[in-house]
Amino acid sequence: MSTEELERGFDATAFGYYVRNNGNCCNPLTSERYLTKGVRIKVRTGPTFGKARILIGSTVIGTVDGYAKRYGYKYVTRQRSGNLTGAIKIRSLSRFSRPFRFTALWALRATAPLASVRVVEKYDPGTAGPFHDPVSNGDTTRPRLTAFSLAPTFPTKRNSNGVYGGTATWKATDNVKVVGYEVNFKWVTTGTSYIAGGTWTTTGTSMPVQVDFSGDTNCYRVRAYDAAVNFSAWSGWKCSYSPLDPMGEWTAGAGxxxxxxxxxxxxxxxxxxxxxxxxxxxxxxxxxxxxxxxxxxxxxxxxxxxxxxxxxxxxxxxxxxxxxxxxxxxxxxxxxxxxxxxxxxxxxxxxxxxxxxxxxxxxxxxxx
The missing domain is CATH 2.60.120 (Jelly Rolls)
Structure with missing residues (x-):
């Protein structure tokens, strides 16, 4: 289980969520929709904190009181015996001066019986990452990446956008069908180690590579996946290196x-x-x-x-x-x-x- 990132509302900080019953703003805080039987919540406790009601959709699954004589934290679980579908809502029951504060929220995995076939997460081709739409599929064969290249490795001319760059291309095969690719990225400028970039999902077999700044290194690797979310092995890293130019990069200047x-x-x-x-x-x-x-x-x-x-x-x-x-x-x-x-x-x-x-x-x- 992972924590749910709720919509940050009134007086929220990087370390927690405040829910206040002030009559207009940010009560309740609301998550995405889930199939779940309950939640586990990390609550900030102390003499200045109040109560909140927890709902899944329109169903109340319990209340939580954040009051305590001393400041601290506690974990509270509220759940039903059956599964519920809907957004998780945290609604304050206290007045403005007694906010309810929590720092993490877990949705408890629903325990509905599954069919005998394998159930996996399905990727939504062309968008960023998987979404939780169960798909029945008995395919367990992994795709195989057949080609991956990045050119030029050492660009010396700027493109129409005014930066150095090239193109990364790849190919893969599968026993059924390849439906998409994950492209992982890292870079290094003047630091001593690489910085992790991010991971994109795409249905395409190429993407532009731009090395924006003098002396940069941008590296990419790719893997394929099929409709049953079987992944190929990652390719090796391939990099593009932006050159240092004399003017502006040398304390001695040009000669x-x-x-x-x-x-x-x-x-x-x-x-x-x-x-x-x-x-x-x-x-x-x-x-x-x-x-x-x-x-x-x-x-x-x-x-x-x-x-x-x-x-x-x-x-x-x-x-x-x-x-x-x-x-x-x-x-x-x-x-x-x-x-x-x-x-x-x-x-x-x-x-x-x-x-x-x-x-x-x-x-x-x-x-x-």
Whole structure:
């Protein structure tokens, strides 16, 4: 059983619900409709609290008194022998100065006899999550996810909305029919670990992926379900990495313009004498770095804080743009910085920060 989130009303706080008999507002508080035989309620008690009546639909199942000489909490159960269908209502019986307060409410599961076939929750395709509409179905075969991709992994051009992004696509099969998919999301910006996003349900087989901010990482995984709510296994995580852009991301600023792009010089220093480095701190297991090459360019080392990731050799017979990927000895959490090794300069373009995608993350509990 889980707590029911009621409509918050008059003078409600993040830690409980107040019900006051003031003649107009918020009496009673009302839940969604349930098939239930009663409730269990956590009541705030004390000398300033009063009584309330509990109803399921129009049927009164009992009263609860919150009065006590000292402040505290108590659990109270009120139920009938048979099942009732309707919204759970908490109606105050005391005047305005004696509110009834509770912090949690559980609907007691109805005990109506079930048929011999399996009864499951049915998903409402195209909406956010399951609803409690029992469906009889003997199907126990799980769907199988056959494909899942996210591209591009390293976007370098902004889309029509002005952000970096791509598309996630997937496919699945089932012995009867796949009716929908759950898509789970997590992201990381400058923190040391992933943040759980949420879980969407959809009947589609693709969705746009947008990485809004410089240096962000957005990761997705998907699983399929059928009409009997058999789930496939989750896919692995796939991620899209928004690049760091030189302007605004480096304390040393830009130092060179070529091909309509701005490049950061690793030899420039800021007002504190620091070489090219990011203004923010990032968690990085790998770095994917864009840089200029040519006969007038030299070498530079790449670091995340004090952790050495690799050396860029920008010398080449002809001028061009290249990419290189460095993997650090461990995931480091600090500023990304570059140290020149030669008098000849090195110019850095976009930098993709790649965190450790094997880190675990708890899926977001809210479907929306």
């Amino acid at each position: 060179y313009s070529a091909g309509g792009k701005i490049w950061t010089s690793v030899r420039l220093t800021d007002e504190y004498g620091a070489r090219a480095r990011t203004t923010e701190r990032y968690s990085a297991k790998r770095l994917r770095i864009q840089y200029r090459v040519g006969p007038t360019y030299g070498r530079a080392k790449a670091y995340v804080g004090g952790v050495y990731f690799g050396t860029i050799n920008a010398y080449a017979a002809r001028y061009a743009t290249r990419w290189i990927t460095f993997t650090g000895p461990r995931e480091a959490h600090e500023r990304i910085r570059f140290e020149p090794l030669t008098k000849k300069d090195v110019y850095i373009g976009k930098v993709h920060v790649i965190p450790d995608v094997t880190k675990t993350v708890t899926p977001g509990p809210t479907r929306y």
